[in-house]
Amino acid sequence: xxxxxxxxxxxxxxxxxxxxxxxxxxxxxxxxxxxxxxxxxxxxxxxxxxxxxxxxxxxxxxxxxxxxxxxxxxxxxxxxxxxxxxxxxxxxxxxxxxxxxxxxxxxxxxxxxxxxxxxxxxxxxxxxxxxxxxxxxxxxxxxxxxxxxxxxxxxxxxxxxxxxxxxxxxxxxxxxxxxxxxxxxx
Numbered sequence: 619x620x621x622x623x624x625x626x627x628x629x630x631x632x633x634x635x636x637x638x639x640x641x642x643x644x645x646x647x648x649x650x651x652x653x654x655x656x657x658x659x660x661x662x663x664x665x666x667x668x669x670x671x672x673x674x675x676x677x678x679x680x681x682x683x684x685x686x687x688x689x690x691x692x693x694x695x696x697x698x699x700x701x702x703x704x705x706x707x708x709x710x711x712x713x714x715x716x717x718x719x720x721x722x723x724x725x726x727x728x729x730x731x732x733x734x735x736x737x738x739x740x741x742x743x744x745x746x747x748x749x750x751x752x753x754x755x756x757x758x759x760x761x762x763x764x765x766x767x768x769x770x771x772x773x774x775x776x777x778x779x780x781x782x783x784x785x786x787x788x789x790x791x792x793x794x795x796x797x798x799x800x801x802x803x804x
Contacts, residue, residue, distance in 0.1 A: 619697045620653045622705035622746075622753025624776045626693040630654065630686050636662075637671040637683065643695055651696040651710065655777070656751030656788045657681050658696075658710025681712050682750075682786040690777045692751040705753025706746040707793055713737065715786040719763060728768040729757070730778065732787065739799060740791040748790040752776050 631638040637654060641664060646652075650661045652669070657677060663670035678684055683691075696710075697703070719731040732749065734741060741747065741764050745756050752772065758765040773779055781787070 620656075620658070620694050620705075620708040620710050620751070621697055621701070621703055622656075622694070622708045622748050622751060624692040624694055624752055624772075627690050627775065627777055628693060629688060630683075630691045632673075632684070632687040635673060637673055638668050639671075639691070639693065641667045641669050642693070646695075653692075653694045653696075653708070653710045653751045655681070655683060655686065655691045656708070656710065656748050656790055657683060657712050677712075680714055681788050682715050683788075685786060690780055692777050694751055706748075708748050708751070708753060708790060709793055710751075711790065712788045713791050714789060716789050718781045718783065718785045718787050720783055721781070726770050728770075728773050728778075729765050730768055730781075731763050731765050732789075734760075734762050734764060735789050735791070737791050740795040745795070746792045748792075749787050750777060751788070752778065 626642050628640050648661055651658050659671040661669050662672055716735050717733040722729045741759055743756055743759050747754055747756055754766040756764050757767040
């Protein structure tokens with residue numbers, strides 16, 4: 619589990635169906651989970667201060683990682699029992715990708731607009747959504763899009779600052795919304 623509070627932003631490489639990132643964390647262990655752009659991956663090897671992760675077919679086809687060779691990705695280590703839960707509960711099981719539409723800066727706020735995901739029922743104002751691993755609150759909802767309000771700190775300390783119109787962003791619907799939907803639909 620993760621919180622959606624990004625700890626580092628680093629460039630990622632893809633080589634031989636493996637993702638490679640610099641080992642910028644202390645005491646990383648083989649088998650540890652690290653979210654890369656919100657995707658929970660397992661550390662499979664540590665070589666020359668780099669972390670190696672395999673990327674399975676489902677992950678490759680459902681996420682934006684295949685487009686991020688030599689680009690900046692958001693990184694977060696798995697939640698420990700003693701950690702603060704500053705964002706919301708994030709599983710690292712990405713639901714898919716959506717398009718980033720545009721950004722408008724207003725004073726100390728970045729209004730970022732995204733295409734509505736397939737799971738429209740889960741996008742509610744003041745509800746949570748994870749975008750590229752970042753825990754965000756949905757500020758506005760339209761028929762085919764939604765906005766999040768991003769503060770300066772989040773914008774400058776995540777890869778949101780590098781997004782261009784039509785870039786694909788990983789999204790994860792709030793886990794509690796999924797469980798409620800499952801119970802109600804039965």
